[in-house]
Amino acid sequence: MTRATTPGTDPAGGGAVAPSPGAAVSVRALRRTFRTGGRRRGADTGERVALQGIDLDIAEGEVHGLLGPNGAGKTTLCKILSTVLLPSSGSVHVLGHDVAADPGAVRPLIGIVFGGERGLYDRLTARQNLVYWASLYGMSGRRLATRSAELLEQLGLGAHADDRVERFSRGMKQRLHLARGLVHDPQVVLLDEPTAGMDPVSAHGFRDLVTGLRAEGRTVLVTTHDMGEAEAICDRVTLINRGTVVASATPAELGAWVAESERVVARDVPPGVLARLTGLMDVEVVPADAQGLTVLRVGPGGDTSAVLQLLVGAGVRELSTSQPGLEEVYLRLIGRRGMEVSR
Template identity: 40%
Template sequence: MVRGIIATDLRKAFRIPRGLFGKPTEKVAVDGLSLVIPPGRVTGLLGLNGAGKTSTIKMMATLLRPTSGTITVDGLDTVADARAVRRRINLIAGGERMVYAQLTGRENLHYFGRLYGLPGGVRRQRSEELLDLVGLSDAADTVVERYSRGMAQRLSIARGLINDPDYLLLDEPTLGLDAPIARDLRQVVAKLVRNGKGVLLTSHYLAEVEELCEHVYVIAAGRHLTEGSPAMLTADAGCHKTVTVAVPDPSAEVAAAVAQFTARISASIVEERRDDGTLVVSLVHPDDIAGPLVTAIVAAGGAIIDLTVTNPSLEDAILAIADGAHPPAGVAP
């Protein structure tokens, strides 16, 4: 048996009606996408809004049927074997109501535990453990309609773990969460992966992706653009370091030295003159230029009162990758 969630040539198109007599049009959300979510790893799925991330996750969760292509979970087809697949997976989606407002927190977990066939004793123990995990033990008997948004999202996280899934699908899971709860969720995810669970994560908080994901797929208009580790994607996208220096009251010689250095290495430059006369220079270049830049300034008689080096982020890489992608005709942006 091949372990993992495997999507092959996945396509999802929606029919969009055009009035009473108009001919329906087709909106393609996912177009020929293939990816793998193995056990024991957090896999990221990234792209700008409208890239097809949520449609992909919902097909994996059996909430949408693919128009074509296949998805298997440990060899089980998400369409033909949907019931068996649901026992192995669960979905946590930030911003969507995934619990019942008229039930208490504890009642919600008991209800979903019964849907997954958990025996009474296991269901009760699991519910209490999860309520404690997400910090809702004191609100366990309060109806959810009285919960804040953050509390409701924490309960959704507990619901997503109630069946102890082999694979967890996380679609913006920390949306609306306070920083301590978001941190706790990341720690839970890391522990699940250490215990062999497979996780697929989409998130606009790319620091979260860099912290958790070993491998990331980047998509646009439902199509695969590139994949790799966060560090590899950042390097391959051609994103550059930024070196910023502050030079107090520079002489004409120092200003000329900076200009000559910038021209020699073909760096992009931004200059700012502060009210106290300090010149702040930011250079963007793929190489490590901090040392040579300082040497050039000091050799011209200047001094450095501040120096910072900013490494490119995964956000920089995603924007650069997406900027180079153009959706094909007939594909929704």
């Protein structure tokens, strides 16, 4: 059994843990467990560990990506940051306030933006949705009306402010989600899979909105499975798997960790040549996509020049090489563990 520890304290018994200076979010030795089994007599009442010893700092004004497979602990961490869940042990501070000891001080400072269809009332208009959510934060009168109108205009929904949400496209709903999360002017914004299900045009527009949040000085935490999205908008990313941090750095720094590897992309590689490439040392071949592009990952034990010579000798004329991107880093560090479902 896990030794009981007061939330917001050092599990080693060292007393209260102070947040890191300059950090909007400071997480230390965070652990969260859940009881398993039913309530009936004789049922298994063991523990499942969702987070085990997480350490994480997010600087003020930073866009930080949280990446990991299903069951990695991303949602649990966001629920703790938003005071929905308490830590089992360790400490979490948001702008200097302990989420366990002082949740009332934390809640006005954070905005939560969900992906998908959750959290909106389809039979209400966009303006009515914002008025409802703003009233929960104690806003009223002219301040509420002005803030709602400003956000709807800023997010491109001004012309649809009095339309029912049930008529909105997926991209419009996501913009309204963002307006709802910003209506009380939070300093820290949690984006939970913000572009899930969006078409590419809407997703690109949403990334521009996140860039705007950074320009306003807000701190943004984004949970996502989209490697391209994380690489495009995040100042730093944290890879999490099975409740532990695998790595935390800028996308470029993570790429440098596996920079000894190279990525070769070739078009229309003959099947016989693919078989020969697969036999080369430390060369991983990703089957061609719908456009006929084959990706080859050449590890530190491989020979990129040998790969290129083989391709050119076989008549392949469309070739390019590059350093690995965030997706390759993710697969290298987490690997097939990301395909396993945590229990």
